Amino acid sequence: MQPYIDFVMELDRLKAVTRKVKPTGLDRYENSAEHSWQIALLAAALAPLADAPVDIDRVIRMLLVHDIGEIDTGDTIVFAEGGWEERKAAEQAAVTRIFGHLPDGGGDGFLELWREFEAAETPEARFANAVDRAMPALLNLANEGQSWRENGISYARVVARIGPPIEAGCPALWAYMVPRLVEARDRGWFGA
């Protein structure tokens, strides 16, 4: 039993990894654990609107593990330039170590799920990536662009970075977001 306990106590550290956006109504930054919970449920609700039919249970498990590598590396804003490959290598080392606590070396296929999400090639991974990219923008749309303004992220950069993956995995979600992002730009909710 001890390996399972070691595993779950490692997971506890993801609650300390903070992101750039604040939950609505709270004066603190979101952490990657609560973020993972929220997008797993958003995906479950949105599943009928995925670009291609998906095994939603695999999507959910993928989203629950997708940020675990940050336990060692911390969160990196999706708009960061450079150093991406080194960071992903460090995250892969982290998940290999953390899932390695489990007797079968990877639990319920956790490591494979993490890799599948990163590759973003299967319908499940594309849909999971779409939901993951959309969520902070949805929070910013409810938050007067708090993290965009704080980090000097422009409208053009947001659209270029999150548009393609969201449209690829969940076109209806991107269609919903486009006019709202334009409206946010007109209201001055972006940086620089």
Next chain:
Amino acid sequence: MQPYIDFVMELDRLKAVTRKVKPTGLDRYENSAEHSWQIALLAAALAPLADAPVDIDRVIRMLLVHDIGEIDTGDTIVFAEGGWEERKAAEQAAVTRIFGHLPDGGGDGFLELWREFEAAETPEARFANAVDRAMPALLNLANEGQSWRENGISYARVVARIGPPIEAGCPALWAYMVPRLVEARDRGWFGA
């Protein structure tokens, strides 16, 4: 699309519902969103040790939704006496309202999953309840009994309240915890 967005923005409020235990190494209380994430993964890892074979994907979805009623009611410590039925009725009203945002009136069977967890009768619900009850105690065992001491919860009360559901859903987990709870008592990590 708007109903899905309304749903996920309601979910955001669970990040503001604080529990009694603190994540390891952090000087703040855990919230119910990050808690739900953690136990979903603990369940996924522990599934082979459930008391009876379980559909682990249903367990995971159950754990992701099991605390959503707290969005309207707040968290109640499992050791609270009295008022339980009223509280559960209020939580049921909350989840009915929140899942009611979704077009099919309950998403991916969310309301049924919530009810199944509460009834704690199916193998999946018993296992989910075991993991849910175990997690705060595991954190307390790593935390010198922080929430037990802060809330004056005795060893006898903990064992009486969490022992039966954990043993019913995951006997191996309870067998692991018993000597550690005794050791915690001997170290003075309980209240009253």
